[in-house]
Amino acid sequence: MAVKTAVPSEQKVLSFSIVLSGCVALLGIVFGILSGSQSIVFDGIFSIVDVAMCVLVLFVSRLVTRNATPHFQYGFWHFEPLVAVLNGAIMLTVCIYGFINSCKSLLSGGNTVELGMASVYAIVVLAACAGMYLYERKVNVVLKSEFISIDMKSCIMSGAITLALFLSFALAEFLGWIGHAEFKPYADPAILMVITIGLSPIPMGILRRAVKEVFLIAPRDASRRIDEVMAGIRERHGIVDYRAYAAKSGRIHVIDISILVPEDWDRTVPQLDAIRSEIAAGLEQYATLDRWLTIAFTTRQQWL
Structure with a gap:
């Protein structure tokens, strides 16, 4: 009989990533200085930024699992996209910094790199990054963590x-x-310039998604699915109209549906709960523990 392997928690995965990134950062700075490569130093700086962001992400990851408090009655889930915005902004800043330095180096005649040491560094770090990515991808199939997903991009x-x-x-x-x-001498700054330009879309993509969540822009897929479900509810139960409001912030979906019914509607409370259950079943793909679903019924247009 096959034995199921326990999936590590989000915090354990992120803690392991912090340790590995710290080792890579130290290796990059030491090898970069010894080999005279600006690109390797940039790689080390990027890893330091990654470590700092992982520490912050780990703190927020623990925070969002806590229960609501009198001051944060909706919980702490809204910190998640804020951290993603900061992460994407810093990663993009590092890319811009590297691009500017590569331009300065090209204009000043480039720099010579010690190939032997640089090659050893490249092989070790490439193996570490590939191994960490494959490990995180495997565990995130189960965990479905936005934080781990961002770390995979790093x-x-x-x-x-x-x-x-x-x-x-x-x-x-x-x-x-x-x-x-x-x-x-021009190979090192030239490739650094290419790297920074090529990698910039990744933090820009993180920023774009996170900013949408910070500003609570309605996710298209959720809005479309709500309309599909409510079309069937409207036909089966004879409701007059409805208004749906949806937002995604971090790992939580907030869905608010107000339903306008005829004034002579004679449904009992248990029957209304049955309709709520029907709607929730239709939104099953968003029915996680972190979903905030509110369904209200009214006979007055003003409450939609």
């Missing part, structure tokens, strides 16, 4: 930076081998 960015570094060092050596050693 792994992709770090791995892409490291892979590009390795290719740039190989290109520099190839240029020297074919008799164009004068171009070798």
